[in-house]
Amino acid sequence: xxxxxxRYRIAxxxxxxxxxxxxxxxxxxxxxxPGTRPYWSLALVLVLGLSFAAALRFRAARxxxxxxxxxxxxxxxxxxxxxxxxxxxxxxxFWLYAGSTRRAIVLSGAGAVATVAGALVAGAEPGSGNNVxxxxxxxxxxLLGLSVHQMVRRADERAQRLAAELEVTQRELxxxxxxxGAAGERERLxxxxxxxxxxxxxxxxxxxxxxxxxxxxxPDRSARQLTSIENTARENLTEARILVGAGSAPEAAPAAGSxxxxxxxxxxxxxxxxxxAVEAELPDLDCDQTTRVALLRCTQESLANVRKHxxxxxxxxxxxxxxxxxxxxxxLEITDDGKGFVPAEAHGFGLDGMRRRLAELGGELTVxxxxxxxxxxxxxxxxxxxxxxxx
Numbered sequence: 187x188x189x190x191x192x193r194y195r196i197a198x199x200x201x202x203x204x205x206x207x208x209x210x211x212x213x214x215x216x217x218x219x220p221g222t223r224p225y226w227s228l229a230l231v232l233v234l235g236l237s238f239a240a241a242l243r244f245r246a247a248r249x250x251x252x253x254x255x256x257x258x259x260x261x262x263x264x265x266x267x268x269x270x271x272x273x274x275x276x277x278x279x280f281w282l283y284a285g286s287t288r289r290a291i292v293l294s295g296a297g298a299v300a301t302v303a304g305a306l307v308a309g310a311e312p313g314s315g316n317n318v319x320x321x322x323x324x325x326x327x328x329l330l331g332l333s334v335h336q337m338v339r340r341a342d343e344r345a346q347r348l349a350a351e352l353e354v355t356q357r358e359l360x361x362x363x364x365x366x367g368a369a370g371e372r373e374r375l376x377x378x379x380x381x382x383x384x385x386x387x388x389x390x391x392x393x394x395x396x397x398x399x400x401x402x403x404x405p406d407r408s409a410r411q412l413t414s415i416e417n418t419a420r421e422n423l424t425e426a427r428i429l430v431g432a433g434s435a436p437e438a439a440p441a442a443g444s445x446x447x448x449x450x451x452x453x454x455x456x457x458x459x460x461x462x463a464v465e466a467e468l469p470d471l472d473c474d475q476t477t478r479v480a481l482l483r484c485t486q487e488s489l490a491n492v493r494k495h496x497x498x499x500x501x502x503x504x505x506x507x508x509x510x511x512x513x514x515x516x517x518l519e520i521t522d523d524g525k526g527f528v529p530a531e532a533h534g535f536g537l538d539g540m541r542r543r544l545a546e547l548g549g550e551l552t553v554x555x556x557x558x559x560x561x562x563x564x565x566x567x568x569x570x571x572x573x574x575x576x577x
Contacts, residue, residue: 268316496524
């Protein structure tokens with residue numbers, strides 16, 4: 187668009203210069219000529235003006251205009267006994283409308299010859315000032331025209347290179363965005379699988395081992411464990427269908443009910459499966475669905491770690507909204523009296539997954555533990571995630 191506008195402006199500046207400096211002086215100068223020459227001057231200006239207007243309007247009229255211009259230069263030079271000024275003013279036309287450098291050189295040369303010939307026919311001396319200026323203007327215009335065409339050609343080549351580089355960069359950027367999006371989706375899917383299916387399968391394995399070992403000594407407990415295995419397997423199947431059918435949409439994952447009810451079901455199942463006592467304080471809070479999912483996933487991951495690593499006898503879970511006042515958000519605290527660990531040495535996927543999940547929501551996960559001292563997991567959610575919608 188910029189190149190089109192530039193060419194448009196150049197064409198109209200050239201047209202204005204041609205009218206003001208070329209045609210108008212020719213018509214004005216011819217008014218004082220004797221005999222019929224003023225009429226010839228007027229006719230010449232009209233012919234050149236109309237043919238020029240046609241060249242501006244129609245591309246096919248450009249070559250005829252240049253031929254008429256060559257003839258008009260001869261007539262003007264004859265009427266004025268040399269008219270180098272009109273030739274000099276007309277030189278840009280040859281380079282703008284000839285279509286190629288070769289044609290511009292040939293036609294501008296023909297114009298120079300026509301100008302000198304017209305002066306000689308009118309009786310001018312070969313070495314007159316008009317002829318000298320015309321013969322000097324022609325090679326100067328050729329050198330200038332070739333230089334400008336060379337600069338324009340280089341500018342066009344550079345623009346084409348830049349356009350090609352821009353296209354390549356855009357493709358690379360689009361590919362990078364695609365890879366980044368795919369990597370983010372893989373990470374999100376991996377986190378959802380770890381927090382749902384993997385934890386469920388781990389629970390099934392533990393329950394199955396316990397049920398098998400207690401078949402003879404405690405068949406009633408084994409029956410309850412088998413029921414829990416069936417329920418967990420059904421939940422895993424539901425989770426798998428959600429992941430496949432809903433694109434791992436977290437909004438669809440938890441079962442219906444308030445956040446307190448959702449967490450209470452998870453804690454009851456944990457106690458039933460492991461026999462570990464759970465103390466819980468779960469007020470019926472209002473929060474958005476995204477926060478509810480994150481609360482559930484953090485609880486599931488923390489309980490899974492207690493089951494696998496802590497060797498604890500008691501777990502305490504506290505949920506609080508605005509615990510420090512002034513709209514401080516929501517906090518979930520999970521503690522156990524297990525054997526503890528060194529958080530800096532933990533390299534599992536679960537804690538990192540919880541940290542990334544909370545970071546995406548603007549929250550923060552803090553894990554405090556030491557060997558023999560139990561573990562405290564604190565998930566803090568910003569106040570902006572609270573909503574008036576009961577979930």
